[in-house]
Amino acid sequence: MKIVINKNIYFELGLAFYFCGVIFAWYLQGLGLIPQFFDIGFVFFVSFFLIYTSLFNNKIELLFERFKIYSYIVSFGFFILVIVAFFYSDFKVIIFCLVFYIAYLLFLVIDIRHNKVGLPYAFFSTLLCLFFYIQIDDVGESFSGGRISVSEEIHAYGIIAYCCVFSLCGYASITRNAKEDFSFFIFEVIGILLLILIIILTGVRSPIFGLLFCVFIYAFKSYRARHLIAFSHKLMLLCGFFLLTLYMSSDLLFRLESFYEFLINGVNTFLNTGSGYDDAGLTRVSNREYGFDLFADNILFGAGYKYEWLDFPLLQVFSDMGIFFGISYMLLFFMLPILFSIRNFNTPNVYGFISICYIANMPRLFLHGQPYDWQHLIYVIPVLSFLTINSNKKFIKDNK
Numbered sequence: 346m347k348i349v350i351n352k353n354i355y356f357e358l359g360l361a362f363y364f365c366g367v368i369f370a371w372y373l374q375g376l377g378l379i380p381q382f383f384d385i386g387f388v389f390f391v392s393f394f395l396i397y398t399s400l401f402n403n404k405i406e407l408l409f410e411r412f413k414i415y416s417y418i419v420s421f422g423f424f425i426l427v428i429v430a431f432f433y434s435d436f437k438v439i440i441f442c443l444v445f446y447i448a449y450l451l452f453l454v455i456d457i458r459h460n461k462v463g464l465p466y467a468f469f470s471t472l473l474c475l476f477f478y479i480q481i482d483d484v485g486e487s488f489s490g491g492r493i494s495v496s497e498e499i500h501a502y503g504i505i506a507y508c509c510v511f512s513l514c515g516y517a518s519i520t521r522n523a524k525e526d527f528s529f530f531i532f533e534v535i536g537i538l539l540l541i542l543i544i545i546l547t548g549v550r551s552p553i554f555g556l557l558f559c560v561f562i563y564a565f566k567s568y569r570a571r572h573l574i575a576f577s578h579k580l581m582l583l584c585g586f587f588l589l590t591l592y593m594s595s596d597l598l599f600r601l602e603s604f605y606e607f608l609i610n611g612v613n614t615f616l617n618t619g620s621g622y623d624d625a626g627l628t629r630v631s632n633r634e635y636g637f638d639l640f641a642d643n644i645l646f647g648a649g650y651k652y653e654w655l656d657f658p659l660l661q662v663f664s665d666m667g668i669f670f671g672i673s674y675m676l677l678f679f680m681l682p683i684l685f686s687i688r689n690f691n692t693p694n695v696y697g698f699i700s701i702c703y704i705a706n707m708p709r710l711f712l713h714g715q716p717y718d719w720q721h722l723i724y725v726i727p728v729l730s731f732l733t734i735n736s737n738k739k740f741i742k743d744n745k
Contacts, residue, residue, distance in 0.1 A: 466698075633660065
């Protein structure tokens with residue numbers, strides 16, 4: 346008997362590795378199966394292989410058909426960044442550019458009509474994120490401690506939290522059906538709660554926007570499909586939440602209270618309300634003011650590549666490279682992607698999923714890391730690929 350596997354499963358598993366596989370890679374690294382510094386490479390190799398396997402036979406033909414003017418603009422942007430990174434001997438960024446240019450071309454040949462994102466992606470990505478629980482020493486003790494990561498050597502709290510946000514995007518993109526079995530809904534809620542718990546344990550505040558955005562879309566779609574109407578279903582959920590609260594009791598409440606206080610202090614620091622400050626928030630405010638001053642003193646050509654880490658990627662581009670490069674970066678990484686994502690986040694195909702991913706991660710451009718890092722390329726590049734596809738008049742005409 347011949348077993349036929351839907352190619353779309355490979356596609357969804359590939360996306361799960363692309364967005365959330367780094368936690369699993371750290372687990373393999375802890376077992377000694379992956380050398381140090383090869384974790385990200387392993388993730389992208391597996392994800393690219395799976396996505397390529399899911400594609401249909403006309404990949405080269407599609408690539409030439411869709412490689413239009415917009416592709417030359419994106420290619421030129423990669424080329425400029427590679428030249429600048431080479432001049433400053435930043436070979437890590439050069440590797441990132443090469444890897445994500447491959448990702449750009451790979452997403453460019455995805456068949457929008459056949460490749461979907463739904464429950465399999467949500468399941469696979471959640472499973473990858475749950476390797477976080479395997480790597481921490483004691484889940485119970487972690488509720489009463491500080492920020493939690495997978496090990497003492499890896500303090501990538503933000504990466505872990507945003508992996509969970511990427512997984513939540515899968516739940517938000519699931520197409521709801523009123524005739525679905527309620528047991529699926531229960532498993533989905535459990536998965537969402539476990540992901541939210543990981544975000545709280547990491548103690549990272551910026552993913553809260555993406556978390557709330559995804560949960561709101563998921564709840565709205567579920568309500569519209571009448572998943573939450575039946576009284577018996579509501580009673581089952583309430584009993585489950587009550588038992589979970591009893592089990593974790595004071596430790597869980599203490600963690601939630603601490604996280605809420607941490608969040609409020611951060612907002613108060615950013616808004617300078619005069620009550621509730623924290624050191625991390627003060628550092629960001631100071632970096633922001635310094636970045637604006639740096640840009641004002643070097644408007645045309647900037648202060649230099651990676652002159653100062655500001656934890657404000659959009660501002661750092663302007664202060665590093667000047668107004669012309671800054672506007673180009675903002676156009677490609679923020680303005681065009683956000684317009685595309687707002688227009689398409691509710692579509693039932695892969696457009697909708699990628700748009701949800703971008704909107705949920707977009708605050709990182711204002712709050713996290715350096716502008717040339719893989720952590721930003723990972724959610725921007727798929728949108729740029731689909732922007733390129735969408736700009737193809739023949740593609741639009743065929744889909745109409």
